[in-house]
């Protein structure tokens with residue numbers, strides 16, 4: 001009888017083996033609930049502890065951007081080498097097949113276009129129920145610390161954290177730098193720590209001097225934005241310095257999709273982030289791929 005056999009087979013309880021000690025690889029998240037840890041593990045590789053987030057949410061403020069004119073053509077080419085898609089619900093739903101199995105960092109704030117002089121006036125635009133429908137691993141909320149809209153962006157951030165906490169969805173706090181805002185270590189030290197204390201699960205900011213101090217003072221992982229397009233070797237140096245100083249990866253857009261070879265660049269960035277390649281070795285790798293095409 002099948003049931004009896006199964007019962008007799010289940011006798012090896014390994015009484016002499018202590019319970020497996022479980023650790024968690026994401027900074028500050030040891031006490032998080034299972035579902036949240038599952039989502040964070042889709043963002044941060046359990047093997048390297050880091051992430052390559054591909055940012056292509058630029059259209060929410062800029063419209064069609066150089067390199068992102070045809071999301072349906074570009075993203076599938078880059079997808080195999082990225083861990084996370086950071087984008088708007090409109091871009092993902094219309095142009096990205098749900099079969100790719102990537103973590104989603106869903107851009108959840110909006111409010112201005114580049115036609116405005118001041119782009120700091122944003123609101124929380126995406127309901128948590130829609131983030132759940134999108135199977136988002138985290139929602140991304142832009143904050144404008146130091147601007148006239150500081151308070152409302154903090155309000156949006158806390159609303160997103162409260163909603164996400166109800167369902168185990170992480171919040172990515174994005175430190176925005178406006179035209180009038182500083183880009184100093186002093187500013188990033190303040191802004192990253194504020195976001196972490198509000199309860200975000202990961203922070204996106206810019207690389208700067210004394211970055212190691214900013215990482216040390218921030219109790220959750222920090223990923224760096226790429227910023228304006230740089231020559232490929234300099235973008236790889238930026239990524240290399242950031243992870244060497246403790247960043248848990250990159251959330252990079254223009255320096256990938258505007259590169260001479262975006263797919264090769266995504267792979268080279270992944271070598272730096274996940275395999276500890278130096279910037280020099282990664283640039284060699286990038287050139288090797290280009291030559292083989």
Ligand code: R5P
Nearest residue numbers: 055225226227251252253254
């Ligand atoms: C800015 O907040 C946007 O979310 C971009 O996704 C972000 O700046 C990363 O893109 P890039 O590497 O092009 O700066």
